[in-house]
């Protein structure tokens with residue numbers, strides 16, 4: 050048995066998943082994580098580094114890594130790639146001007162070999178804001194169709210402010226990862 | 235049937251997951267293993283991964299740091315949560331203290347191998363945990379409620395001066411150039427020169443919207459009321475007054491401007507020679523800025539108190555002065571920003587008499 054399958058087996062036993070949250074600064078990553086964990090979201094600072102949360106979700110234990118998205122620290126994202134099962138890319142749907150940036154960073158990230166096997170959930174966040182772009186429009190601008198065949202992905206509209214859509218997104222991600230990793234059960 | 239074997243009997247060392255649901259004893263055991271591991275160079279995590287070899291001490295550090303941080307956090311929450319006997323809380327508290335000590339040791343041992351950013355954020359995380367520990371301790375000896383608000387970010391004596399390590403040079407990300415067409419601009423003022431621009435968000439139905447200020451030169455902008463998000467891009471020589479932003483403000487590429495505003499978060503990128511009069515819930519951050527100055531909020535109009543209150547911004551947190559410069563990863567004060575000297579500060583600006591109507595000049 051190879052090393053990787055041993056690792057997978059241990060993971061399978063403990064029903065654990067490692068989730069990496071990335072996206073431009075200000076997109077709402079930290080707010081999303083605190084919201085699904087039922088924590089107070091009234092004072093959140095821009096993330097200077099990373100936060101880790103272990104959240105029990107259904108029968109799984111999610112290890113969520115929330116990494117800061119400010120330009121200066123994007124080059125550190127790669128330090129968190131190892132063993133990522135699920136990738137969550139968060140988009141501020143009302144920040145139309147930076148969508149080009151957003152697409153460039155996303156496609157850059159998806160070239161990364163260590164993330165090749167990870168399922169991708171795109172959260173079109175801030176849907177509570179009037180005038181925010183709809184998930185279908187975001188999908189178009191980010192050119193998600195380009196990876197139709199090469200990766201499991203899904204885009205979900207959400208609002209970390211109200212909580213709408215968050216569970217729907219995580220449900221998909223967790224199911225998708227589980228169907229790849231835990232098939233042996 | 236799952237197979238038995240050694241892996242099933244013992245939690246894996248060096249894996250954050252081992253801590254998540256465990257009790258205090260487990261934390262302590264794990265921390266002991268951690269500190270043993272920290273003196274030998276390989277860990278099971280690092281060696282089990284095909285492409286994380288010993289050439290990546292940062293990854294190894296992050297993994298161990300994460301585990302130790304989780305241990306400290308769960309010990310702390312255990313002692314906060316326990317409505318149980320005092321000695322149990324005291325034990326959790328001691329476990330937390332030990333875990334935080336280990337964190338510090340881990341950081342100190344690895345500091346020579348860490349890039350300045352990782353080092354600084356690790357130091358900040360350890361300092362935050364210490365503050366939380368102090369708070370928890372003072373709760374256990376029954377005292378009045380304790381405020382977490384002004385926890386300090388950096389320890390008094392960092393194990394090593396991060397300033398001696400050269401900052402890393404991240405490769406610039408690739409920039410494909412197709413642009414976004416057919417997208418309706420949201421509410422806002424765009425492409426104006428020498429105008430007075432006034433918007434009262436209370437009389438319109440835009441309060442759940444975002445607002446954009448873009449490509450303005452020599453304008454005065456008055457925005458009364460509340461909005462959910464504010465985007466500011468490319469302003470020159472402008473004066474901008476904003477009531478209350480329920481979420482965040484993102485400011486990019488401004489020069490020679492003055493901003494007076496209140497918001498939950500404020501992120502400032504590429505600002506030059508600009509003053510900010512702020513009320514802000516979290517720490518304002520700057521990136522790629524120079525010559526920016528900060529002062530306390532100074533705005534008044536009929537009804538501003540209600541707007542601030544309804545936006546959760548009635549409290550002066552003092553954070554207007556706690557600026558984080560993401561481009562300055564050292565312990566000493568960033569050269570890119572300072573406070574506006576008191577004698578130069580604006581008096582409170584009263585915009586009650588300015589009403590919605592654009593006056594172009």
Ligand SMILES: Nc1nc2c(ncn2[C@@H]2O[C@H](COP(=O)(O)OP(=O)(O)OP(=O)(O)O)[C@@H](O)[C@H]2O)c(=O)[nH]1
Pocket residue numbers: 072073074075076077078079080081093094095096097116117118119139174175176177178207208209210211462463480481482498499
């Ligand atoms: N209206 C609205 N505001 C949101 C939503 N999600 C997040 N925000 C606000 O957006 C701002 C940024 O949120 P954060 O969670 O700090 O963003 P982040 O992606 O973690 O940012 P970095 O840590 O810098 O990478 C905050 O002021 C949030 O209150 C949302 O769904 N709706």
Ligand SMILES: [Mg+2]
Pocket residue numbers: 078079080094095096115116117118
């Ligand atoms: Mg964050």
